[in-house]
Amino acid sequence: MKETIKLALILFIIASVCTGILAVGNSFTSVIIEERQAKELQEALKVVSPDATEFTPIEADKLTSLQETLPSVKNMYEAKADGNVIGYVFDLIGKGGYGGDISFILGIKSEDKSISGIKILGHGETPGFGAAIEEPAYAEGVVGATDADGVKAITGATKTSNAMKNAIKQAFDAIGQVSANNTTNYVVSR
Numbered sequence: 001m002k003e004t005i006k007l008a009l010i011l012f013i014i015a016s017v018c019t020g021i022l023a024v025g026n027s028f029t030s031v032i033i034e035e036r037q038a039k040e041l042q043e044a045l046k047v048v049s050p051d052a053t054e055f056t057p058i059e060a061d062k063l064t065s066l067q068e069t070l071p072s073v074k075n076m077y078e079a080k081a082d083g084n085v086i087g088y089v090f091d092l093i094g095k096g097g098y099g100g101d102i103s104f105i106l107g108i109k110s111e112d113k114s115i116s117g118i119k120i121l122g123h124g125e126t127p128g129f130g131a132a133i134e135e136p137a138y139a140e141g142v143v144g145a146t147d148a149d150g151v152k153a154i155t156g157a158t159k160t161s162n163a164m165k166n167a168i169k170q171a172f173d174a175i176g177q178v179s180a181n182n183t184t185n186y187v188v189s190r
Helices: 002-048 060-069 130-134 136-142 158-179
Strands: 054-057 073-081 084-097 100-109 115-122
Touching: 002 084, 002 100, 002 115, 060 073, 060 158, 073 158, 084 158, 100 158, 115 136, 130 136, 130 158
Parallel strands: none
Antiparallel strands: 054 073, 073 084, 084 100, 100 115
16 A cells, blocks of 8 residues: 555656646747747738738727628738728638638738738648649639639539638728728628
């Protein structure tokens, strides 16, 4: 009995020390990971809205209101140059792709409401089919579109195409909601 208690105590001490080491390691690496993610986000924002010099997130209450009806919108930024809003950038989730959700950044110009750029951040789509969303040809087919219907589908990847189009439609709908003075009373057409 004494031997069992002694072994349990030793195991407890070892587990406690290991937990402490992991906690300390996590506290150091989490800061580095957050900094890297912030840098990657800034680079992605610049890719999809290259003329912007500043990206300002929309107010938290407006974002929450948007997300009630537009769940694909993770975040929305005003893209600015010389203090003027020249477009919007969206952090989007294309829900229901063949390989799961698709994470991407999309820019839309204020001037003509056309897509200025797209950058895929992550997906689980099938190579040779849905993974075509990462190819330059797909981005070229998206840039310049003035609505989700203008985005060409990928042959053989219906679920991927639909997930992307639905998220892009929500980005355009979000601009309409933010442009309206009262986002709560704005009705989104579906």
